[in-house]
Amino acid sequence: MYTTSTAFLEALTEAGISHIFANFGSDHPALLEAIAEARASGRPIPTVMTAPNEMVGMCAAHGFAQVSGKPQLVLVHVECGTQSLAGAVHNAARARVPMLVFAGASPFTQDGELTGSRNEFIHWLQDVHDQRGIVRGYMKYDAEIRTGRNVKQMVHRALQFATSAPKGPTYLMGAREVMEEELAASVTIDPKQWKPVDPGALTAKAIARILDGIDKAERPLLVTSFAGRNPNAVGELVRFCERLGIGVQESAPSALNIPHDHPLYLGNQWNEPHQNKALAEADFVLVVDSDVPWIPTINRPAEGAPIVHIDVDPLKEAMPLWYIGAEESVRADAETALAQLNAALDARAIDAKKVAARTAHYSAQSKARRAALAEKETRSEGLITPEFLTATVRKHIDPEETIVLSEGITNYTVIANHMRMTAPGSYFASGGSSLGWSGGAAIGSKLAAPEKTVVALTGDGSYMFSIPSTVHWMAAKYETPFLQVVYNNRGWKAPRFSALAVHPEGYASKANDLDLSFEPSPAYADIAAAAGGAFARKVDRPEDLDAAVKEALHVVQTEKRCAVLDVWLSPV
Known part of the structure; x- marks a missing residue:
């Protein structure tokens, strides 16, 4: 029939x-x-x-x-x-x-x-x-x-x-x-x-407004969160910023938007409760593809700094409350818009001296940032820090042949900072806020790119949300091996931080127990072993971490099995 x-x-x-x-x-x-x-x-x-x-x-x-x-x-x-x-x-x-x-x-x-x-x-x-x-x-x-x-x-x-x-x-x-x-x-x-509807583009007026604004600025800054969801947009973004000496700041990035070793890259900011220096200094801000370019109660551009916003959804139609004070918003696709801006620069005089000064300023900041991050990656006696863990994973991967999925929650910033990914399409977060994405996403990522090594970095709470018994059964059945590293805080750290941010001197700040603990801790890696025959190891000593990561990646790449490392971080 x-x-x-x-x-x-x-x-x-x-x-x-x-x-x-x-x-x-x-x-x-x-x-x-x-x-x-x-x-x-x-x-x-x-x-x-x-x-x-x-x-x-x-x-x-x-x-x-x-x-x-x-x-x-x-x-x-x-x-x-x-x-x-x-x-x-x-x-x-x-x-x-x-x-x-x-x-x-x-x-x-x-x-x-x-x-x-x-x-x-x-x-x-x-x-x-x-x-x-x-x-x-x-x-x-x-x-x-x-x-x-x-x-x-x-x-x-x-x-x-x-x-x-x-x-x-x-x-x-x-x-x-x-x-x-x-x-x-x-x-x-x-x-x-x-076929999909053709993406939107910048108007001639918007192109002129953006380039004129950058011409007048001493410290132009581009803020983005997910322009790199389209890997083709990354090259256009880099070319545009290099030609004009524009610094790039990521806000809660869910994709790689610029290589993290680029001298114009100024880092990423999530929920850190401090004013971002580059954003405060900027005298022209171009926001490209971002739902939350900054959190205004603690971090925002300088008063009077012009803001122009490019996004395929500039109104954020599904969000009841949303505004960033942009004096101009344009509905346009990031790759298309950046390519238009680059094309317009071909016919425009560029002040090379001004571009060199901007580039030197941002490059110095970028170099200092990388040096500060490197200092945090050193091994501490008896403690595994998130920075040391992430740097150890980075040491054993080929960044051009690896896809990193980040669901570290309170370690989002650490993972983005210390994995230092460089290839378009090599780094993703969920892009939403519901936990449990990374396990299933690792299966889908491996199916889409079987030649790549997939590494999922997740908090212990996110790991439990992901239904690991199903994840690792599917991964074994459909031969989609990946490395999963659990950043084990032994509980929910994010709700604790949220409570202390609102009530820094309240009862919660003095309480020993906020009902956020997962102790006694489940045997996270053993769940994966039982469900899908994964390589499983608990690591609670820093001297054991390097060998464990090396062996786990060998299992994934050579034996074609999943590997789960349950890494106990230093106490909060």
Whole structure:
């Protein structure tokens, strides 16, 4: 039979979807039949990856898209599976990650009127008023498939939304009877008609305003968080800043935006409670692709410094409260905008003396920063510091052949500072704020770039959120080995810091126990060993760390197994 489900799978293949991260249920008989039929007849369909936990499956799709730029399908079970996607939905939305989520729906007939009619008690329990509404606030597009006659149009439209800037997740659902519908003829459309919408560009006025503002400035500064989500934007950004001597400051970076050894790179800032020196000195600020370029209660540009903002979503339409005081905001793609600015410079006189002075100023700051960081990487007697741990991992990787996933939370800054990644597309954070992304993302990253070594650096709280039993079962089954390093604080450090930031002299500052401890600490590495045969080691002495990292990477690269290092950091 040629059914809606057959056409659905064909549409995915036409769109270039290579993987289905699936958690099947009673709503999917038609899809299971169509998958089996395709395999039996030799017809190509995406590779099905069984994801015993829906959130891990969506995190894998997230990681795959971050590395490759290509959306994948996450398949879940009715409203239960939709809810089990959990915080991965938030992360995909906030990080603007393209993907398609498909969920079945309870049958809408109960007397056998159509194939797929209700025949299990759960079909009444899983019939809810607004299944799509569960995730509507996070999806760029949501719809219901109501007939197989236009299912391909629905799939391609959902993916067109997902891949058009600002990118993001989309959601389709279809009841059993609809997915079972037998079609008289195959559904044929032209996928070329469903390409992503071309990205926005700067106007001539905006180009002139930006370049004129930089010309007048002594200390122009570019602030970004995720321009490097598109690796092609990195080269344009570097070229632009080099030609004009502009310093680059990252704010909560979720991608590598500029090589971290570049002399114009001034570092990254997250929640550190102090004024950023470069931002305070800047007399022109160009913000490119950033949701939070600074936290104004503690860190902001100087009064009167002109701010221009370039972003594919400059209004931050999903955020009820957002403003940065920009005197001009432009809806434009970062790569396109920076390429336009570089092209405009070709026909513009540049004050070489002024550029040299700016470059010398920022290069001196960058050199001093790197020297200060190097001092923190030395080994302390009996203690493993986050800086020493990160530097040790860095020593054993090839930065050109490694993808680093950071979910260190209170060690976000440390990881970004001390991994010192340099290649576009080599460093990612989730881009959102829901924890547990890095395990599934490591699987997706390895699938997207099997030739790379994937290293996931995570806090102990994030590790537990990631459902490591599912992560490491999937990694073993689908041969996606990666190194996972747990920065073990023995508890939640972030809530402690949040409490002390608001109540520095309050009761919480004096309390011995804020109910944030994970002690006695679980055997984190052993969970991975039991679930997926991973190499597992606990490291609590600094003298053992170097050998442990070396052996773990050997296991990942040579034995093709995951390795988990449970590294006990010095007490807070």
